[in-house]
Amino acid sequence: MSIDQPARTFRIGQIVPSSNTTMETEIPAMLRRMEAGGGTRFTFHSSRMRMKRVTKDELVAMDRDSDRCALELSDARVDVVGYACLVAIMSMGHGYHRESQQRLHRRTVENGAPTPVVTSAGALVDGLRALGAKKIALIAPYMKPLTQVVVDYIEAEGVEVLDRVALEIEDNLAVGARDPLALIDIYRRLNLANCDALVLSACVQMPSLEAIAIVEKSVGIPVLSSAVATTFRMLEELDLPTAVPAAGALLSGAYSSRPARAADAAA
Structure with a gap:
């Protein structure tokens, strides 16, 4: 990277359960490995939904908070939002990740800050x-x-x-x-x-x-x-290479989800 070309900075937003301590550790760890190559920088921003025990009732109650979280993160004009609770989405019924992603994206649009939304389930x-x-x-x-x-x-x-x-x-x-x-x-x-x-x-x-x-x-x-899959999809939404050292095949840079998602949307 030339001294005249400052690194581009991306703001990573995460919607996390209040008791989650891992997504704000593992996703930054993977993206920091990308930063080592130069040219790209990341900052990390979270909004929390209350949840202490992984039970059906707490997951349903927690999911209701996700709209508020999407609004809060869009206030910060993040570049992508990740909903970091796989089982909360999956417990809401088959295919719910599509509904959740679309609804939360609409919240960001309504807030004047259209932002792509990725769920860990999707x-x-x-x-x-x-x-x-x-x-x-x-x-x-x-x-x-x-x-x-x-x-x-x-x-x-x-x-x-x-x-x-x-x-x-x-x-x-x-x-x-x-x-x-x-x-x-x-x-x-x-x-x-x-x-x-x-x-x-x-x-x-x-x-x-x-x-x-x-x-x-x-x-x-x-x-x-x-977490690896969520990082993969965030990088795709940011149009960045999906290559992170020592994070498995999916983050080798050799794969893309775009053809499968396009076929899914057309179905």
Whole structure:
């Protein structure tokens, strides 16, 4: 980068559950790796929705706050908004990520600051499609009934979940406090035969970034997380390269979700 060409700065907005401690850690960590290449800088801005326990009732109540959060972030004129709670979206019914993204985008338009909106639920679906994954396995921290909700949602989008591990942790702070490297042992409980990809964390609160590249090298198939997929889609919306070091195949720069999303919109 020339001394006469200052780095371009992008404002990253996130709508996060009040007890989430991971998305404001992992997404900045990935984007800071991009900054090391020069030419691009990021600032990070959040608005919070109240949620302490990962239960259906708290998730529904929390989602009602997302409109307020989108307005607050658009006041700051962020360049993209990420809704950082996968299971809140998926628990609202199949395909709800499309409705949520459109509604929250309308809030920003009404506020005079049109902003693209990405949901972690939609990002995971888009990321799997970009990889061409038809059959997957996943790890989730949720109780078994909510994990089944996630499985059903993904399968309704045309991706078969061949195996899953549910860690059954209801306290969201406890989820965020987990050691990401523990996933290196946990994934071995899964049968990965015939899987096209492994979702190492189907939850944006469960840390996994440090384990992604390690597990991917071991299993020989793409390994991703909800946070990785959200970063991928944010970068696409910003028209930036989707290449982040040591963050798995989806962020290798080799994939695009645009063809699949265009086909989805036309359907």
